[in-house]
Amino acid sequence: MLSTLITITTLLALSNAQSWVPSGDLPVDFSLTFSAPEMVYDVCNRNFTQSARTISVATTNVAVTPGETANDPTAMTITGASSGDMFTILMVDPDTPSAEVGTTEKPLLHMLITNITNADPSTGAVLNAYGGPMPPPCSGDHTYHYLLLKQAAALSLTVDDLPGFTPDCTNPGLIGRCLFEVANFISSNQLTPVGYVTMVASTDGYVRYGYVNDRGMSEADSCRGLDGYDPCPTAPPGSSSEKVMVSMSAVMASAWCLIFSVIFVLN
Ligand SMILES: *[C@@H]1O[C@H](CO)[C@@H](O)[C@H](O)[C@H]1NC(C)=O
Ligand SMILES: *[C@@H]1O[C@H](CO)[C@@H](O)[C@H](O)[C@H]1NC(C)=O
Numbered sequence: 001m002l003s004t005l006i007t008i009t010t011l012l013a014l015s016n017a018q019s020w021v022p023s024g025d026l027p028v029d030f031s032l033t034f035s036a037p038e039m040v041y042d043v044c045n046r047n048f049t050q051s052a053r054t055i056s057v058a059t060t061n062v063a064v065t066p067g068e069t070a071n072d073p074t075a076m077t078i079t080g081a082s083s084g085d086m087f088t089i090l091m092v093d094p095d096t097p098s099a100e101v102g103t104t105e106k107p108l109l110h111m112l113i114t115n116i117t118n119a120d121p122s123t124g125a126v127l128n129a130y131g132g133p134m135p136p137p138c139s140g141d142h143t144y145h146y147l148l149l150k151q152a153a154a155l156s157l158t159v160d161d162l163p164g165f166t167p168d169c170t171n172p173g174l175i176g177r178c179l180f181e182v183a184n185f186i187s188s189n190q191l192t193p194v195g196y197v198t199m200v201a202s203t204d205g206y207v208r209y210g211y212v213n214d215r216g217m218s219e220a221d222s223c224r225g226l227d228g229y230d231p232c233p234t235a236p237p238g239s240s241s242e243k244v245m246v247s248m249s250a251v252m253a254s255a256w257c258l259i260f261s262v263i264f265v266l267n
Pocket of ligand 2: 114115125154155156157158
């Protein structure tokens with residue numbers, strides 16, 4: 001009885017993870033390298049400094065800052081592939097604070113390159129050029145997922161096909177990117193995940209500077225959470241902390257339903 005309950009709870013918890021996140025040992029090593037310049041961002045009544053460094057994103061959960069990963073990766077490397085393999089690289093953010101931009105299942109698209117040959121990403125067709133992290137103030141940690149997908153054949157996809165994978169996206173500036181149906185994209189293009197890395201970033205000086213100077217956000221909003229400015233709301237709508245709480249309560253609710261039905265059946 002106890003083991004049944006544990007199994008049910010585990011299954012529920014697992015089913016709550018993004019369905020498109022690859023699991024287990026993947027056969028191909030994929031990594032990205034970023035070269036961060038030394039920078040100073042003068043915003044929010046202070047100077048944010050960024051040191052120069054080279055970052056390798058070769059595992060999951062590599063800690064980076066948006067400023068350090070703002071420019072295109074200096075290298076993307078695929079090792080351990082068979083000759084003749086063709087690949088797609090997909091990068092998404094499921095942690096956007098707005099449900100109109102991205103959700104766990106339908107995240108925001110940040111990069112898409114198809115038809116990669118010779119294990120050389122520069123041979124591919126760029127359908128969505130790399131867009132670096134821009135996690136808004138008070139939206140917590142964002143995990144940026146990179147999937148290396150093996151193609152069954154050359155893909156005839158073009159940029160014009162991308163809106164077909166974002167049917168729920170209504171933001172005119174984000175059609176083809178927001179609420180991107182990753183699972184649908186993978187299955188309808190006969191793709192197989194073979195490599196996977198992630199990097200984690202939260203708001204930094206670069207982001208605050210960019211929101212004030214390039215996106216017209218007020219300084220009060222862009223600087224929220226810093227000393228001298230308003231604190232972050234405790235659980236902003238759609239924030240990852242709120243998402244966790246919502247999904248936890250959903251898991252608990254379904255678990256209790258099942259536990260009661262199991263007890264009922266067993267009795
Ligand atoms: C940031 O640094 C620059 C250059 O040193 C300086 O002119 C400016 O006053 C500083 N800004 C703040 C808010 O300290
Ligand atoms: C993908 O490769 C195929 C075969 O080489 C080609 O016909 C097609 O145009 C390519 N797609 C893109 C978007 O470049």
